[in-house]
Amino acid sequence: MEGLRLNLDALKPAAPKTDAVQATAKRKAKAKTAEPIEESWRKIFAMKLSDADRKRLTEVKAAMDAGKLARDPADCVNKAGNPKAFSKAEALRLWKTLQEAQREETLRQMVENTPDNYWLITTEARLDEFLALLDNEEEIVFDVETTGTDVWNDYIVGHVITAIKADVHAYIPTKHKTDHPQLDNEYVLEKLCPYYEDESIGKLAHNAKFDIHMLDREGIKLRGLTWDTQEAMRLLNENEPSFALKNLVTKYLRIKSDTYGDLFGKIGFDEISDLNIALAYAAKDGDVTRKLRDFQRYQLTKFPEILRYYETVEVPLISVVQKLESTGFNIDLGFAKEYGKEIKAQIDRLYAEIIDELGDININSPAQLKPALEKATGEKLASTDAKKVLKPLAKKYPIIKKLLEYKELFKLYSTYINALPELIDRKTRKLYTNFNQNGAKTGRFSSGGTGVNLQNQPKEARKLFVAPKGYAILGGDWSQQEYRCLAYFSQDPKLVDNYLQGNDLYASIASEVFNKPIEDCGDGSVYRKQAKVIMLAVAYGGGANMLKDAIGITKQEAQKFLDNFFERFPVVKKWVESNQAFVKKHGYVWMDHSQRKRRLPDAKDRNAKGYYSAVYTQSTNARVQGSAAIQTKATMIALQELCDRKTAEGRGEWRIWCVVHDEALLLVPETLTKEDVKDFEDVMVNTYVFGNIPNKTDIEIMRRWGDGMSVDEWFKNKEAV
DNA sequence: ATTGAGAGCCAC
DNA sequence: AAACGTGGCTCTCAAT
Numbered sequence: 001m002e003g004l005r006l007n008l009d010a011l012k013p014a015a016p017k018t019d020a021v022q023a024t025a026k027r028k029a030k031a032k033t034a035e036p037i038e039e040s041w042r043k044i045f046a047m048k049l050s051d052a053d054r055k056r057l058t059e060v061k062a063a064m065d066a067g068k069l070a071r072d073p074a075d076c077v078n079k080a081g082n083p084k085a086f087s088k089a090e091a092l093r094l095w096k097t098l099q100e101a102q103r104e105e106t107l108r109q110m111v112e113n114t115p116d117n118y119w120l121i122t123t124e125a126r127l128d129e130f131l132a133l134l135d136n137e138e139e140i141v142f143d144v145e146t147t148g149t150d151v152w153n154d155y156i157v158g159h160v161i162t163a164i165k166a167d168v169h170a171y172i173p174t175k176h177k178t179d180h181p182q183l184d185n186e187y188v189l190e191k192l193c194p195y196y197e198d199e200s201i202g203k204l205a206h207n208a209k210f211d212i213h214m215l216d217r218e219g220i221k222l223r224g225l226t227w228d229t230q231e232a233m234r235l236l237n238e239n240e241p242s243f244a245l246k247n248l249v250t251k252y253l254r255i256k257s258d259t260y261g262d263l264f265g266k267i268g269f270d271e272i273s274d275l276n277i278a279l280a281y282a283a284k285d286g287d288v289t290r291k292l293r294d295f296q297r298y299q300l301t302k303f304p305e306i307l308r309y310y311e312t313v314e315v316p317l318i319s320v321v322q323k324l325e326s327t328g329f330n331i332d333l334g335f336a337k338e339y340g341k342e343i344k345a346q347i348d349r350l351y352a353e354i355i356d357e358l359g360d361i362n363i364n365s366p367a368q369l370k371p372a373l374e375k376a377t378g379e380k381l382a383s384t385d386a387k388k389v390l391k392p393l394a395k396k397y398p399i400i401k402k403l404l405e406y407k408e409l410f411k412l413y414s415t416y417i418n419a420l421p422e423l424i425d426r427k428t429r430k431l432y433t434n435f436n437q438n439g440a441k442t443g444r445f446s447s448g449g450t451g452v453n454l455q456n457q458p459k460e461a462r463k464l465f466v467a468p469k470g471y472a473i474l475g476g477d478w479s480q481q482e483y484r485c486l487a488y489f490s491q492d493p494k495l496v497d498n499y500l501q502g503n504d505l506y507a508s509i510a511s512e513v514f515n516k517p518i519e520d521c522g523d524g525s526v527y528r529k530q531a532k533v534i535m536l537a538v539a540y541g542g543g544a545n546m547l548k549d550a551i552g553i554t555k556q557e558a559q560k561f562l563d564n565f566f567e568r569f570p571v572v573k574k575w576v577e578s579n580q581a582f583v584k585k586h587g588y589v590w591m592d593h594s595q596r597k598r599r600l601p602d603a604k605d606r607n608a609k610g611y612y613s614a615v616y617t618q619s620t621n622a623r624v625q626g627s628a629a630i631q632t633k634a635t636m637i638a639l640q641e642l643c644d645r646k647t648a649e650g651r652g653e654w655r656i657w658c659v660v661h662d663e664a665l666l667l668v669p670e671t672l673t674k675e676d677v678k679d680f681e682d683v684m685v686n687t688y689v690f691g692n693i694p695n696k697t698d699i700e701i702m703r704r705w706g707d708g709m710s711v712d713e714w715f716k717n718k719e720a721v
Numbered sequence: 722a723t724t725g726a727g728a729g730c731c732a733c
Numbered sequence: 734a735a736a737c738g739t740g741g742c743t744c745t746c747a748a749t
Contacts, residue, residue: 089749365745366728385729411730415743440739444733453741456732482733540733540738614737621738625733629739661733661739 037064037071040086047088056095057088063098099262106258110280118283119170120275122182127191133166134195139202139226140164141286141293144214145171145278147268150450151213151325152425152432156185157270158278159192162204162286169283171275178273193220202226206245206289212322222319229289231314232296234438235306239599249288252295257288309595313633314437320640321435324656327667328430329454332466332704336421339463343413350406357399363406373400388549416461423451435659437633442626443596445659455660462706472670472701473657474677475708476684479696480505481628481662482539485592488690489623490575494568499693506531512568513561534561538572539624541617576620583619591626592690598622628662631688638687639664642679658705665705677701677711 041061045054063069071086071094078084121127134140141162148154157175162168172192174185195201196215204227205211212222230243240248246257263281264272272278300307354363358376361368366384374381377397383389386407394401424431433454439446447455457465467473478484483505487495498508510521510531521527530551537547547558566573583589583603590597600622603615636659643654643666652669659665664684668676677699684697700708709717 092749362745364743367745383728387730407730411743415731419743436740439741442739444739446740448741451742453732456730456741458731461731536733537738541736542738543736545736546738617736617738625739628733663733 035085037086044088057091060091060095069098103263107277111276114280117168118279120279121170121172130170133163133168137163137165141204141289143285144211145269145282147270156214160282160286162290164290169286171279171282173275176270180275189218196220196222199223204293206230209318209322227293228318229292235310236299238441249292253291255288305594316637317437317633320636321437327655327657328432329465330468331420331431331464333421336464340417343409347409412460420464442622443629454658459706463704465705467703470670471667473665474668475665475700476697478662479698482624484693485624485627485690486539488693490572492569492571513564534565541621579619580616583615589619589623592630634688638683642683
């Protein structure tokens, strides 16, 4: 501890340089008899290092070479008093010291260099002066500082607002833990509310959904969002390694900026008692967000279709998603408890039985399971992958069959049935999660962040999600969304015709690929089932390897199926090849109507690892998956408008409840009418159409997710009651 | 106790 | 001739 403090002192920029250098020299002398540090470094860098460690170690070495950092004398000798070699662990400890020193120095400089147009507002007079500026603004930047990033439990401690025309960047602290005077929270909210809620004042933000959530919790409904620099960046370069504001402005605007975590670690912004530090950091956010927006808008004007898509779909979608997230999910706790108990009992029984046969191992550890299974069966196993390796052996070995049963139940229990109730918010008794509208590089949504991914809930787990009393879940599934997209892009006459006639696509494909009469390829037939998987492999751009695992056949057979498919659908084949040629030439592919790119730079680089495989399959997959996502997103905006319209009719509130790629679910009053359902279907089917291919939606109404009934059944039951 | 990597598996 | 669709969470295991 003593040594650490000493070291820190040596690092302080305020300390005379000569002292630091002298101290360093002294320590070097002391460690002279140990292994030379260059030799230690050589050994450390020869080790197998993670990327993060390698980066840190490089920084430490640079600082030490420059004389800015030295070993702690206490670390140079061991207990016996003999010299101790420099180790990786010691180097990583020094990295933390370095970080701390750099952090302090950066903050000091930030405060020292705070521009005059950064206003710290802590008096009513100054706030009035600033609001007078806002009265002349057409567009402002907003950003709230908070105690943390949990939109359900953290809260606002200050507001950042940039008056763009006036070129003033204000920070208005309200809840910092400080002796410095600050304005009252309620007073500030009341004063700012009219501006936040004024549709005619355009709003820019970075990751606006977060700020909209936070304001929503204070009772403020943000209106007039015009730009989100984070979502814009996801269109400009989906491969960006980081979408943190500071990293983007450092990279693209050459404005050196440190991330919040780099400067403050894990503390909430209210912990920053020095309001000058708070101002320097917070006001800069507003400043650079505006600059980044200008840069992005300039870039996007080169692609008018992307810009139009961004402004008409992605930006409005942000508020829609915020509203969706705030709806939350009701979990049937009683059911979860009973169901969980039942599964747990089965798991325990299976575990005991398996242990009995395999010996006392941890079944959940692949490293322990593999040798035990090999011993028990005498088979050489490539892994313990259930689908690829164990399933084919299940018939031969009862122990493997039992193990598969266990694995399935364990997954269901640990990830879903047992985990979901734990994540319920204490205050509202609801489950919340995060939907990231550009979480996938193709533009698909991702979901999760708070422990639950709503997009991968298995059917059994979906049963835990119920409509609150008086409500029903109105769900729509686009029928074969991605295949319709494939038909549209390829214009394969057989596929197009199929959709125009409204025939059973899988049966048609099965009939073609397996050369069987259509009547042998109907519902329930093995041909139809396999055709479905083949189609999936084609749409996902997968090869024979993926297909063989999916239907449990040999690679040769899978390849033959694919060959057959492409032989029978040569137009699809041509389209797939054209995508490959395009990506090879340009390094990217277009989604529908040039609204979005998927950049695959490896395609232009013959030496890249994935040159012959990944980018080729991705070139087709991205176009299909990404265009389907555009359909979903455009429709979500129309669905929110529908919800607003229906709610305004005064028959109860309509909300978007959940979205799962090609599935949209609304929470609606259980008194909904057939006409309401018709309006929903109309929005689903007609909002976004892939050219000449009509959409189709399967609709269900449910009280429990995944446990729905057809519209006819629902209303028949209603009449019966 | 916390962190990070890897294996595995759920969804569309 | 070749051939890795997009995500997120839980577990183990090794490292601090």
